[in-house]
Amino acid sequence: MPNRSTDMLFQLIKSLEKGEKRNFKLYVKRNASGEDLKIVQLFDALDKMKDYDEGQLLQKNPGIKKQQLSNIKAHLYRELLSSLRLIQQADNIDMYAHEQLDFARILYNKGLYLQSLKLLEKLKETAATQQQHAYQLLAIQFEKKIESMHITRSMENRAEALSAESDAVHQQLYLTGKLSNLALELYSWYIQNGHARDKRDVHAVKVFFESNLPACNAAQLGFYEKLYLYQSYCWYGFILQDLLMYYRYTQKWVSLFEENEYMKRIETGQYIRGMHNLLGAQFNLNNFEKFNEYLTRFEAFATSTLGNINDNVRIQTFVYLNTARINKHFLEGTFTEGLLLVPEIIQHLEEYRLHLDRHRTLVFYYKIACLYFGSGDNEQAIDYLNKIINWKVDLRTDLQCYARLLHLIAHYELGNDSLLEYLIKSVYRFMAKMKNLSTVEEEIFKFIRKSFSLSPQKLLPAFKSLKEKLEQLEGHPLESRSFMYLDIIGWLESKIEGVPVQEVRRKKFLQGRKTPASLKHKNNSVYKTNNDAQ
Template sequence: MPSKFSDTLFQLVHSLEKSEKRHFKLYIKRSSAKEELKIIQLFDVLDKLTEYDENLILKKMSGITKTQLANLKTHLYKQLLASLRLLKLADNIDLQLSEHLDEARILYNKGLKIQALRILERAKEMARANQKFNTLVQIISLEKKIETLHITRSTTDKTADLANEALEISSHIDRVTRLSNLALLLYRWYVLHGHSRNEEDEKEVNQFFKEYLPKDMNAVNGFYEKLYLYQSYCWYAFIRQDFLMYYRYSQKWIDLYDESPQMLAIETGHYIKGMHNLLNAHFDLRNFQKFEIALKKFEAFEKTEIAQAHDNFRTHTSIYINSAKLNQHLMRGTFKEGLVLIPEIEAKLNEYAVFVDRHRILVFRYKFASLYFGSGQYSRALDYLQEIINGSQDLRIDLQCYARLMHLMSHFELGNFELMESLTKSVYRYMSKMKNLTVVEEEIFRFLKVSFGLPRTALKTELEKLLQKIKHLEKNRHETRAFAYLDVISWIESKVQNKTMSEVIYEKYKKAKQRNY
């Protein structure tokens, strides 16, 4: 059976809301052509299917050959996009600007040059007001073409202004391009490698960052230039585990929307991603109160019309809020309460399967495993860890490594000592090969190698030694990766103090809250 979401048309049909389906039916029924009636039939068949199955479609649409089906699918896809374009036009600045450009080109081709210029002038005002400079380039390009080829009675001052305007926008777009490239490539580096593993990684990231920064940094201005600059600094800081810098630039990212509130409806996706990063920064710094304030703000935003206006916005707001809720339980130590959220989140991930990338699913599995590990349900933790280990090997080397380490520690907790010797060697070799061994991991492996079969009193002594060796590294930036992925310190303290890991972390959380009051 083919994958549920293997067909692009099937994906599109199943992404539609009721209002969008209703609009499509009304839009297409304006034509009574035989072919149009067939695509409605195809639409209805696809809408009722739970999985894409071409043989079943052919069976339900009797008299249609495989070749005809392919042609109908292409036609239906185009008509769906045309219907959606009409429906979404009033709510989307990009679509409105595109329509103005299309109208201006049509009028120009009809020889109505002055009318075309009037439409372009209105489009230019709209593009400037909404900082759509890429579209502005196209508008000015068409203006210049008309002014160059025809006598339009424009003043010489206007044509000079047009030339200067084109140069100014060209410089702006060059900076936006360089900064957006930098943000994108840094994010790609993180998705592939995770946090910097050593000084060699950090040197590589530093050099890369400096090379891509625009030379004319003093000229950086406007919403988009600042947005991509702050994003670049966010990823740069996050990769290097400079969580304070990460927090500062995440906050600057969100503050941009307070300075330009009209951009919230235009660049909603970037706002959602910014809130996700701000919450992650508070999580990494254990800013408990600020985390709670930001989460409430994000949950309030989720209920707004802007957040509900778009499939991507609804999906990613839901995903990031659920991720934040899991993080809240992880940093409070309320693991069992966090477990209650897992079935609902898994149901959401299945519902949003067509929209969710492999990287995001990988992160959720690791968080689920962490909650089960922290609550002492090690067998359930192993289920999720096994999915990571057997799954995407090309993403997040860091998660692959720490999933294996948590997998090893889960077997230790379960007393599966017959597996421990060979498993310890295997995980050590893997992490060494991936250059993911810091002093903390080395000490954990040393402890695990000597722990097999030790009596309880001797085991406690070894754990106390391990705690002394790594406790002072908790604030070391090059060693914090291990603590960010797996709270080893609290795990060891729970063993030494004869408490649950949940109790140890919750006590730290309460003390931190009291200090902040």
Template sequence: MATETTDPVFQLVKTLTKSEKRHFRLFAKRQGATEGLKFLQLFDALDNLGMYEEEKVLELAPALKKAQLANMKANLYKNVLSSLRLYHASQNMDIQLREQLDYARVLYNRGLYQQSLKMLEKVKTQAQQAEMHHTALEALDFEKMIESQYITRSLAGRADALSEEAMSITAQVTRIHRLSNLGLRMYGLYIKVGHARNDEDYERITAYFQEHLPEVELRDAGFFEKLYFYQSHVWYYYIVQDFRSAYRYAQKWVDLFEQHPTMKEKQALLYIKGLHNLLAALFNMLYHSKFKEVLQQLEDFSADEKRRSSPNTEMLLFLYIETNRINLYFMEGRFTEGLEFVPAILDKLEYFKAQLDPHRKLIFYFKIASLYFGSGDNYKAIEYLNKIIRFKDLSLREDLQCFARILNLIAHYEAGEDEALEYQIKSVYHFLGKMNNQQQMQVEIFRFLRKLGDIAPHELKDAFIALKDKLESIAANPFERRPFLYLDIISWLESKIENIPVQEVMKRKFKAMK
């Protein structure tokens, strides 16, 4: 019977591309006839399985006995990693420099100190040029150790020079760490609570950001100092809903790569993440023309197969491109057209399930549910909203959980599921009661839906108009706009007032915006 436990070796094998598999087979044959045969049989068995099953592995690899399986899997894991390291060495400067550091160690151990120092000097220079400061510092520490033990009189003043160099690189690494730590913490804060909810949130987040933001002289700063400085600001402004400022710093992030084009290849993941954050800011500003331009920039970068150097790159390109394509459909009100791409997105979600974290899956489910809702298919919207509502870790994106429940209520109402609606109202009431901070929009919609069954049919239009007026008044408060980023409830109300599909309202708004 298939086990639900994900086996690490199986998982690793399943991430390999065709060329990586071919390279491994050649690599395994170098292990010797007997050992190579066992490796290949186990490798092929894992490669041919859709789900890890120990019994089927043993059937497909007859040269292996059950008692050997654990050790052979451990060896296979190690050898697949070794093969991948060799295969990707030419594309990864850090692997190449690490190899040269290893060679310097070998030379040192053989007493060839000058050769080792020459190798370390080369590593240090290349690392500094690539702004890989940790590697440069490691080479420098090794250099200092050799010099402290084997100082030659021809190297007068070398000790002082090395000490000053170490202090300079250490200071730079410290600044980079402080900036990257701040960016990571701001991102973590966003994942946990979403956008700032009130003045108190704003003051607390701003105080935290300013307290931990180190002073940076951008004119003299290196690539990564600038990058993490811009990144931290993007997340700060995004959390406090200052999308114009978030756009400005996301553009600086992307421009930094344009100024250092070689970094697009060396740090491709950070480049495409910058484009994604720029798109997020543009979407929230409803800046359609610029959004299309940047999305095309991301798609053009993705189209070059040389840039798809790893499954991780593939996964992030899928994530960012498809997320923003859906956002474009939202912006233009083309919900029904967007549904054509849902099957392909679901296939990719399954393909990348081992790499995608729960937060990103929930975002996709909400966006897919919104596409179905916007196109009028309420039952399919409910199906995807339930995937979010049933997710066990409620601490992850409490706001998303809340809006999924509210949209679920609306979808049940639209579908005419009156009996289920009563249960859903109780469920949402219970959830809102446990929330750390409810916002006016959430409370007003819930109150309205709770009373909906008591409103006479001929009074519905006036009730929808009254709610729309109330919500537009609420949306005037900058901190109360957050809910409308997730759920365009006002367009839905307009569709009910005018008795037309919600996507027709959205299309009309898009045309008026152009």
């Protein structure tokens, strides 16, 4: 993986579209000066670079001295943001609200108090309609300041009305803050640890959730309070592997946007994440019909105007849509067909490398490795697993653990006996250190160790015996996480039947399509990498 540039100016320039670059040049030329000519020179130089290299930059641009570079870069950064500010969407509520507050301040400074109040009143109405309570409060605070310093006589009982408005908005913001804090901290716990690993984890998460969930009447909540409440329950259920709770609240999350269509434009990223998690929940429950229905909706969104409104939305859509597309191949057992997605995904990972966080990149590597493993290409699977294993362990320790376990199994499949003894010890130590060893993993390690001394005639009964043991553990809450990362049962069946893993998965999928709907939620895991939840 190439090193990521940490230079903020370089990242900003690389994120610009052609029209934005052209607008910047026109913006600078309006008030050109000697320093402006230098920022244009620096802009052009950085625009041509593939990776940021300060030494190369100074060498190729002798007109820019090293001691000047820091100031010129700071000036260019400010001018770029100013030029972008002028061409951003007029219907962006955040920018509109800031602009109206600026206008109100200008009118106030001119002594035009009534005009300022009129503008603030309009801003309050818009902010309330679009659930932007923070801006509503800023407008109220400004109104209170004007009324306390000047006799405007704008209306009777003005003080009482403003106080009541202020109290109501403060209460909404307080509840929103509490719920958003809870959702964020649960999500952070998941990113660091994955699922609850033992009873201690379960107890700690339950205590944290119950002690931080504020008392509230769901029927009286506004959009944001409901959104963060649903997210809190979503992460809570997912951490505890309560997949029905996870499904129920991801459905509420998406339905909230369907009931408030205008919020899709205001909170597009939250809508995308909701769709992603709902697809993940349906995937985990093998709800293929609903999964396909929402995947079709998501693909339609990806080609819509809203789905391409800015880089952030396009990147999020790329990540979550391709995650769902890979998951569809896992569900259907069409691993080889799924590999056709890989070149385009890798191309976009490189294109977006300055914007994507490592977590999402690691998730793609793991999923791609699972596609290769399921299709029987263990060498390619190992290549992608090495990309995860060789990354510094600072998040998603669960993903690191199961990447190592799948890496071990892939080497076992290749018959790399000289490596296996070392890998067994190494992976076992790592998973123990990360507190990621459950009974399922213990049984797998025992089997692989024992298999070295088994004759070919005894190997098949050993596979069957391991499969029977693991099937008894599938429904256990603290063991199910292992089956969600690895289709270990599918692998064992492939060894017993002497066919590739994808044939086992395909057969199960086709049988499942004939199964009554009431039986379809029975756990039938496929590489359900819990890293899907974001």
